[in-house]
Amino acid sequence: MQCAKCGQEVPADAIYCPHCTGERKTTDRQVINGGIRGGLIGLFLGLLPAAWLLFDFGAERGIKAIAFIVPAVTFTTGLIIGLVKAKREWK
Numbered sequence: 496m497q498c499a500k501c502g503q504e505v506p507a508d509a510i511y512c513p514h515c516t517g518e519r520k521t522t523d524r525q526v527i528n529g530g531i532r533g534g535l536i537g538l539f540l541g542l543l544p545a546a547w548l549l550f551d552f553g554a555e556r557g558i559k560a561i562a563f564i565v566p567a568v569t570f571t572t573g574l575i576i577g578l579v580k581a582k583r584e585w586k
């Protein structure tokens with residue numbers, strides 16, 4: 496019997512495909528880990544220019560907002576890149 500999802504050979508009496516279920520378990524965790532790792536890298540990269548801005552221009556209202564938005568954006572970007580990358584690596 497062939498699995499309709501992944502196309503791999505599965506025992507005829509199997510209730511679920513061991514390839515699909517086993518794979519998904521690991522993939523989800525690895526994808527999340529990859530996302531967290533990517534997000535932390537992004538956060539770190541975003542904090543550098545934010546710290547530089549605060550140091551160079553002082554903690555004025557506009558600068559504070561930028562210094563907050565930059566790491567937030569880089570964190571989100573890193574998170575998404577990490578998720579996509581981890582997903583691709585596993586497939």
Ligand SMILES: [Zn+2]
Binds near residue numbers: 498500501502503516
């Ligand atoms: Zn399968």
